[in-house]
Amino acid sequence: MKPPVPQEYDQWLEQLQTVDFVLTELQLYLDTHPSDPQALQQFRAWTERRRLIAGQFEAQFGPLEATGGARSLHHWDWVESPWPWQV
Amino acid sequence: MFTQQKRYYPYVSPYDPCAPIRQKFYQTPPELYLGFQPPGLPQYSAREALARGTLWPALYSPYGKSSREAQR
Numbered sequence: 001m002k003p004p005v006p007q008e009y010d011q012w013l014e015q016l017q018t019v020d021f022v023l024t025e026l027q028l029y030l031d032t033h034p035s036d037p038q039a040l041q042q043f044r045a046w047t048e049r050r051r052l053i054a055g056q057f058e059a060q061f062g063p064l065e066a067t068g069g070a071r072s073l074h075h076w077d078w079v080e081s082p083w084p085w086q087v
Numbered sequence: 088m089f090t091q092q093k094r095y096y097p098y099v100s101p102y103d104p105c106a107p108i109r110q111k112f113y114q115t116p117p118e119l120y121l122g123f124q125p126p127g128l129p130q131y132s133a134r135e136a137l138a139r140g141t142l143w144p145a146l147y148s149p150y151g152k153s154s155r156e157a158q159r
Contacts (some may be wrong), residue, residue: 033124
């Protein structure tokens with residue numbers, strides 16, 4: 001049975017959740033305001049931030065999604081438990 | 088300025104089988120009054136937005152947390 005994940009795992013996930021929420025809100029706003037320059041710029045900035053956080057998370061704890069692109073060529077690390085929702 | 092919550096007083100009949108509920112509340116969140124959202128509204132910080140469920144203070148709705156006790 002694998003040891004429980006380290007404490008920072010939850011902090012990383014919470015950070016990711018916070019960024020994802022902002023992105024979702026901005027996306028819904030942009031649906032009705034497609035050419036709002038400020039929102040577009042903010043959305044791009046937060047997408048970049050999300051990409052960095054997810055990258056660091058996956059480097060430490062493994063993939064967030066199965067379809068996130070296999071990083072190592074010799075091992076399908078998606079099968080390593082725990083999956084994010086199991087934690 | 089609008090109120091986030093309003094109340095009404097149901098009719099209490101002498102034939103009601105149960106104890107009467109004299110006042111009831113319903114929520115009137117900001118989006119009912121906002122119409123098309125103007126660009127450039129002030130925003131919460133990311134963590135605050137997650138806790139409050141919206142990115143813009145103008146759209147925040149406490150959803151009647153304070154009124155539940157005063158239901159009867």
